[in-house]
Amino acid sequence: MLKKTMIAAALIGAAFATAAPAEAEDAEVMYKFYxxxxxGLTGKGDGPNVTKDFPVSPRNFxxxxxxxxxxxxxxxxxxxxxxPAASKSPMMPPWSKTLTDAEVDALVGHLRKLCQCKxxxx
Amino acid sequence: MKAALRLGMALxxxxxxxxxxxxxxxxxxxxxxxxxxxxxxxxxxxxxEKTIADQLAKKGPELWYAGSKFQxxxxxxxxxxxxxxxPLKFNSMTEKNPADHPKLAKADAGAVxxxxxxxxxxxxxPVKIKAKRNPKGRLIFxxxxxxxxxxxxxxxxxxISGGLMGPTLVGAGKRxxxxxxxxxxxxxxxxxxxxxMPVFVGLLSDKDMKNVTSYVANFKK
Numbered sequence: 001m002l003k004k005t006m007i008a009a010a011l012i013g014a015a016f017a018t019a020a021p022a023e024a025e026d027a028e029v030m031y032k033f034y035x036x037x038x039x040g041l042t043g044k045g046d047g048p049n050v051t052k053d054f055p056v057s058p059r060n061f062x063x064x065x066x067x068x069x070x071x072x073x074x075x076x077x078x079x080x081x082x083x084p085a086a087s088k089s090p091m092m093p094p095w096s097k098t099l100t101d102a103e104v105d106a107l108v109g110h111l112r113k114l115c116q117c118k119x120x121x122x
Numbered sequence: 123m124k125a126a127l128r129l130g131m132a133l134x135x136x137x138x139x140x141x142x143x144x145x146x147x148x149x150x151x152x153x154x155x156x157x158x159x160x161x162x163x164x165x166x167x168x169x170x171e172k173t174i175a176d177q178l179a180k181k182g183p184e185l186w187y188a189g190s191k192f193q194x195x196x197x198x199x200x201x202x203x204x205x206x207x208x209p210l211k212f213n214s215m216t217e218k219n220p221a222d223h224p225k226l227a228k229a230d231a232g233a234v235x236x237x238x239x240x241x242x243x244x245x246x247x248p249v250k251i252k253a254k255r256n257p258k259g260r261l262i263f264x265x266x267x268x269x270x271x272x273x274x275x276x277x278x279x280x281x282i283s284g285g286l287m288g289p290t291l292v293g294a295g296k297r298x299x300x301x302x303x304x305x306x307x308x309x310x311x312x313x314x315x316x317x318x319m320p321v322f323v324g325l326l327s328d329k330d331m332k333n334v335t336s337y338v339a340n341f342k343k
Contacts, residue, residue, distance in 0.1 A: 025174055029174050029175070030174065032215075033174045033177075033178075034318060037215065037271075038271060048210060048216070048286050049286055053270075053283040054271070091268045091271045092268065093267070093268045093271070093320040094320065096325075097322065097324050097325060098321045
């Protein structure tokens with residue numbers, strides 16, 4: 001009986017594995033596609049959307065001093081649920097329905113490369 | 123004999139306007155293909171893009187659901203006098219839109235319009251959302267969600283503001299079919315599986331999507 005259950009569980013697991021996206025996108029490619037629109041290609045917060053009408057200053061990811069105030073979890077939270085999740089501007093969109101959990105983790109890793117900092121340890 | 127002639131003429135007169143107004147998608151398709159429009163636009167669905175690289179490899183927007191997306195009159199006019207819809211060049215973050223889309227003569231524009239209007243998607247249903255200065259839609263568009271971060275739109279007193287990465291929504295009420303705006307919010311991946319705009323399914327309720335649609339469809343200028 002136990003053996004049958006284990007086989008069934010393995011089969012279900014395999015089915016889920018096949019249903020997942022074939023290839024995860026590269027973190028830098030994702031950053032340039034989704035985030036750079038506002039945060040800029042090099043992460044300075046100067047993307048093409050930031051015109052004089054833009055109501056806030058998107059975070060400058062190259063500022064280690066600012067980025068060290070945040071844990072990786074803080075960043076993930078804002079990427080997933082948008083600015084209001086951290087009492088910030090709704091101009092930062094919620095990406096939870098666009099990106100997978102793993103993709104957001106990869107993006108957070110890329111932001112740490114941009115700031116060359118490890119961040120606040122949670 | 124005279125009566126027959128009169129009847130014949132009357133019938134011909136009646137038939138004439140019908141004939142001249144008849145759509146000829148096949149003629150438009152030939153112009154579209156011969157004009158190499160296919161170098162930048164694909165016209166057979168479903169959507170092909172699977173990765174960011176697929177999306178970035180495209181030179182122009184996909185048109186396989188153009189007949190569900192655009193308003194016919196706007197399309198016929200735009201093909202004769204194309205003005206940039208996205209302030210920046212397609213897929214670019216750094217280059218301004220060069221405004222170099224080919225122009226078509228009136229007859230060709232009409233035929234190509236007939237062809238493009240024949241390309242529809244079953245995912246776009248007639249919902250009949252009324253375009254109006256919908257206060258709830260406006261609140262979501264301008265305050266609760268980041269729509270204005272990427273899209274230009276006419277705000278108070280017609281002042282145009284908004285970001286440059288997305289297509290402008292100035293004049294969206296003349297350009298876009300409101301049923302498509304709603305379908306796109308509701309099932310974005312049917313039309314654009316990989317796109318720079320976030321997915322709002324599960325974040326905005328169905329009512330909210332209808333309110334946003336109503337607000338955007340009211341941008342007539």
